[in-house]
Amino acid sequence: MSNRILEVCGLSRIYGSGCPLCVESTGPENDTNICPHCGSVVAVHGVSFDLFRGEILGIIGESGSGKSSTVKMLYFDDTPTAGEAVFFDNGERHELFRQNAAQQRSLRNKRFGMVYQNPHLGLNFQVSAGGNIAERLLMSDLAHYGEIRRRAQELLLRTEVLPERMDQNPKTFSGGMQQRVQIAKALVTRPPLLFLDEVTTGLDLSVQAAILDLILEIQQELNTAMIVVTHDLGVIRLLAGRTLVMKHGRVVEAGLTDQILEDPQHAYTQRLVASSL
Amino acid sequence: MNIHYEFPLEEAGYAFGFLDEYAKKEVRRTILKAICIPGYQTPYASREMPMGRGFGTGGLQLTLSLIGTNDTLKVIDQGSDDSVNAVNMRQFVQLTCPGVEVTEKLEEATLIQSRHRIPEIALTETQVLVLQVPYPDPLVVVESSEARRKIMHAEADYSRLLVKLYEDIVHFNEITISHRYPTRINRHYVIDPSPIPRWDVPKLNQSPALILFGAGREKKIYAVPPYTVAEPLVFDDLPFRVEDFRDEHGQRRACTRCGATNSFLDEYSDDNNIKIYQCSDSAYCDGQLAQHQQREGKA
Ligand SMILES: Nc1ncnc2c1ncn2[C@@H]1O[C@H](COP(=O)(O)OP(=O)(O)OP(=O)(O)O)[C@@H](O)[C@H]1O
Ligand SMILES: [Mg+2]
Ligand SMILES: [Zn+2]
Ligand SMILES: [Zn+2]
Numbered sequence: 001m002s003n004r005i006l007e008v009c010g011l012s013r014i015y016g017s018g019c020p021l022c023v024e025s026t027g028p029e030n031d032t033n034i035c036p037h038c039g040s041v042v043a044v045h046g047v048s049f050d051l052f053r054g055e056i057l058g059i060i061g062e063s064g065s066g067k068s069s070t071v072k073m074l075y076f077d078d079t080p081t082a083g084e085a086v087f088f089d090n091g092e093r094h095e096l097f098r099q100n101a102a103q104q105r106s107l108r109n110k111r112f113g114m115v116y117q118n119p120h121l122g123l124n125f126q127v128s129a130g131g132n133i134a135e136r137l138l139m140s141d142l143a144h145y146g147e148i149r150r151r152a153q154e155l156l157l158r159t160e161v162l163p164e165r166m167d168q169n170p171k172t173f174s175g176g177m178q179q180r181v182q183i184a185k186a187l188v189t190r191p192p193l194l195f196l197d198e199v200t201t202g203l204d205l206s207v208q209a210a211i212l213d214l215i216l217e218i219q220q221e222l223n224t225a226m227i228v229v230t231h232d233l234g235v236i237r238l239l240a241g242r243t244l245v246m247k248h249g250r251v252v253e254a255g256l257t258d259q260i261l262e263d264p265q266h267a268y269t270q271r272l273v274a275s276s277l
Numbered sequence: 278m279n280i281h282y283e284f285p286l287e288e289a290g291y292a293f294g295f296l297d298e299y300a301k302k303e304v305r306r307t308i309l310k311a312i313c314i315p316g317y318q319t320p321y322a323s324r325e326m327p328m329g330r331g332f333g334t335g336g337l338q339l340t341l342s343l344i345g346t347n348d349t350l351k352v353i354d355q356g357s358d359d360s361v362n363a364v365n366m367r368q369f370v371q372l373t374c375p376g377v378e379v380t381e382k383l384e385e386a387t388l389i390q391s392r393h394r395i396p397e398i399a400l401t402e403t404q405v406l407v408l409q410v411p412y413p414d415p416l417v418v419v420e421s422s423e424a425r426r427k428i429m430h431a432e433a434d435y436s437r438l439l440v441k442l443y444e445d446i447v448h449f450n451e452i453t454i455s456h457r458y459p460t461r462i463n464r465h466y467v468i469d470p471s472p473i474p475r476w477d478v479p480k481l482n483q484s485p486a487l488i489l490f491g492a493g494r495e496k497k498i499y500a501v502p503p504y505t506v507a508e509p510l511v512f513d514d515l516p517f518r519v520e521d522f523r524d525e526h527g528q529r530r531a532c533t534r535c536g537a538t539n540s541f542l543d544e545y546s547d548d549n550n551i552k553i554y555q556c557s558d559s560a561y562c563d564g565q566l567a568q569h570q571q572r573e574g575k576a
Contacts, residue, residue, distance in 0.1 A: 102432050127444050134443045138436035145446065145512035167447050 016040025058240030
């Protein structure tokens, strides 16, 4: 049995009407993701990769290179213009983009987790921290109040949010604390696949380090496969076993993180690595 | 309104039941659809009525579309047959539906239009209950976009409503909803059962009578068909509770008028500012009182 959890093939997203020349007129060689003929943005084009159970895959690249667009499509926040993705789960094959909205929502609620850079996207600021976690459990059909409380407590404890914070509104929390609640919320259903999009960007360095440690511990405990999006080589170095380097919507280099860092092949990656030394 | 006024039917050009036949057919078609999809808020072309929306025009349109000369109508407002609203509504039907009988006795009625209460005595298979609804969608409190609410209903995704209940328990130790308790019909759609108290919610479950809900302003009709499961939205481990009307000693309060200890009670203050309790369902109270008097008469 293969350990593959996700197979992504030719994933593409064009914002705008598009034209026959969009793809050939954009990309790293043309140094743009905007089609000069029709003005459409080729945010992602032809992205393919595999992800294995318990693996952390990094996606790195400059601002606008298509990192967020890629994970948004896989989490059904956005719809691709082309491409396939297959999610392997308990012996079942789910063709992600051929499912109806209800099936997609069910996967999203029960089998995937997402942690956004902006906590406003991941948290409901109308309800308490515990309520946020409850919401996710209720979405996956657990309706036992006592059990919901117990699981929320457990996850908040694990993500080092003080127990007395559980019934408070997360809008009063620090940025780092909000990210911890987001992580707890994403993990409470024990999803086999977690997306993290710039989750430490903008936090104090010491807070960043603590959250990255937490992510690594959780990955080891729960064997959760993760896709970690960042523009920070330090995050990739610490977390990701394999990495995709993106530029202008394309993957320009892919491989083991150590190899990419030690011996970058693509000129863009070389600049990226050099600038971080 | 003068009920002795003879309505010049031909001259006024009003059809029996005030609404024209097209309007009535539209409502009847919608009722059938609503019965087929229990709890589903079925849209319809709501008509303007000669009274402000919010005064029960949705319920009245249902009643006027259903009523025939062989029907006997009972109109209740907040449990009472003789409140201004109920009286006006009843007179309007008498005026526009010549030949229709009206009654205050539940057992005589074939059609019952009500606001805020379901009668204490169980309805029968030959009766239809029409409830007036101000706000048909229970998801409004958690989602402002109607398009997104429709998707949530279609997928029976009521998790955010349950989160609201969760927050209630966390902050107040109990679910604080007293009226309009979200209720799941036939294990799928959750409805706003109109502003009935919790006390009345269990009466929706497996009711022998057809129960119809009309929201005139929002142009929606929905139904709990006879013998359909209706379950208040709750957590598995926290059972639904109705008002218990116990006093400070844990004793069930009784109606000061008829002595009933099994009815929904309204609280009033008497002239000496002392709290008194009385059946909210006035017809039920009258019935209980009559039975006592009969028994005492025999004794
Ligand atoms: N909804 C949208 N409409 C039009 N263009 C968009 C939209 N979303 C993203 N884009 C464009 O697509 C490209 C890729 O954006 P994306 O957010 O994926 O980049 P990113 O790599 O995550 O960048 P960052 O590091 O700044 O988050 C950018 O040029 C962006 O402007
Ligand atoms: Mg981004
Ligand atoms: Zn183009
Ligand atoms: Zn009484």
